[in-house]
Amino acid sequence: MPVTDVQTDAEALTMTLTAEFDAPVERLWRAFTDPRQLERFWGPPGWPATFPEFDFTVGGHARYFMTSPRGEKSWGSWEFLEIDAPRGFTVLDAFANEEGAPLEGMPVMRVVFAFEPTATGSRMVNTSYFASADALEQVVAFGAVEGSTMAINQLDRVLQSLREYAEGKGTQTEILDDTHVRITRLVEGPRELVWRAHQEPELLEQWMLGPDGWRMSVCEVDPAVGGRYRYEWEPVGDTPGEAFGFDGETLLSEAPRRAVTTEHMTGTDYPSTLNDLSLEEEDGVTLLTILIEYPDKQTRDMVLATGMTEGMEASYRRLEGVLERVG
Template sequence: MPVTDVRTDPEALTMTLEAEFAAPVERLWAAFTQTEQLQQFWGPPGWPATFVEFDFTVGGRAIYYMTSPQGEKSYGSWEFLDITEPSGFTVLDTFADETGAPAEGMPSMRMEMRFEPTASGSRLLNVTYFTSAEALEQVVEFGAVEGSTLAMNQLDRVLMGLRAYAEGKGTQVEVLSDTHVRITRLIDGPRELVWRAHTEPDLLRQWQLGPDGWRMTACEIEPVAGMPYRFAWAPDEGTEGEPFGFDGEILQVVPQARMVSTEHMTGTDYPATLNDLTLIEEDGATLMTLLVEYPDAATRDIVLATGMAEGMEASYARLEAELIGG
């Protein structure tokens, strides 16, 4: 993981994050100053960022919001105080409302982004200065240490490019916390087709089958927030296994980019998970990222032990070969 250290200093009233990347300073600078790249990593998993304004000049400002899986939006704004290309910039970082005005009762902080060359690439030094110990404690209680760590650990895939980051690696499973798992798979095809493959029943029935020897017996989905969905599978004759299925509700849809839903194993009292699917296209390939939120670590471990990743890889390989390659 790129982040090497995150620390707070109550006496100096600072929070400092350090990260190392195998990319030159100029590449790191571009990622932080071009909004199409910045919003791929600025929000932590499950809270992607959208920049609605980005006036990258001294005295200019940026306004962004991060959207939760449930659709809640958290706004922030930056006022650019200093810009020194390519070594860094300084902003006044403020919790904000949808207009960019400071949110009542929330602190503002001076945040420095510094990019330094190293023998193997570059180092990010992010130092945030608070006006009081109470403001530092308030932001830490909001989860700033964990959130900033998870966010910056997404930056390496932006710097590398999607193909270098994920091509040929199959379905990758990363445990992010006791309750969060991130699953990634690069599909060598356009995002529009990958989205259709996840939302159109006729296409889903062709690839979302898991290992060979299984068939889909129910496929009911309409990609609209608030709509229920249901999938079910059964083994072919001669294949071991018991029929099973999943049902849930679609919570949020951003066409061709994001779909959030609950997932519950049909006919059981197992707790539901929260599944957050995002698609990013680059150079004709689409990175699928599925962030799964479990109720607890025990449930997470039970699910991972079922061989879930192997079944998903069989389906994704079929999607790539039959719907895109075919």
């Protein structure tokens, strides 16, 4: 993981994050000064950022919002105070309203982004300066240490091309914490088609089958926000196992970039999970990421023990075949 250290200093009124990257300073600079690249990592998993305004000049402003899996938006703003390409820049960072005005009673921080070369690539030292100990404590209580660490740890996938990052690795499962798991899979095909394959029943029925020997017997999908879906599978021939299914509701839909749904095992009293699907396209391939939120660690471990990753990989191999035929 890129983040090597996060320190808070109550006397100096600072929070300092240090991260190391296998990329030159110039590449790191571009990732932080191009809003489209910033959107790919600024914001922890489950809260991706959007920058509708980005005036990268001294005295200019940037506005951004992070969107939760349930659609809530948290706004922030930057005022650019200093720019020293490619060594770093300084901003005033504020919790803001939709127009970019700082929220009354919320901390405003001076944040220095400093980039320096290393023997293997580059280092970022990100230092936030606070006006008071109360302001520092308030931001830390909001989860700034954990959130900023998880956000910056996503930067590797931006500094590399998607093919360099994920090609040939198959379906990867990463445990983020007790209740969150991230699934990634590089899919050969454009994002628009990958999105359609997750929304249209006639396509879903061709690939979302899990291991060989199973068929999808029910596929009902209303992909609109508030709409519901129901999937059921049954074994074919002599394949062992009993029919089962899942149902849920669409909480967020931002075609063709992101969809968030609940998932409940039909006919059981098991708690639902939250499945946050996001799609990124580059050079004809799409990186598919699913952030799964479980109700607790026990449920997380129980689901992972079912061979979920292997079943998903079998389905994604079929998906690529479907995309080739449709495309």
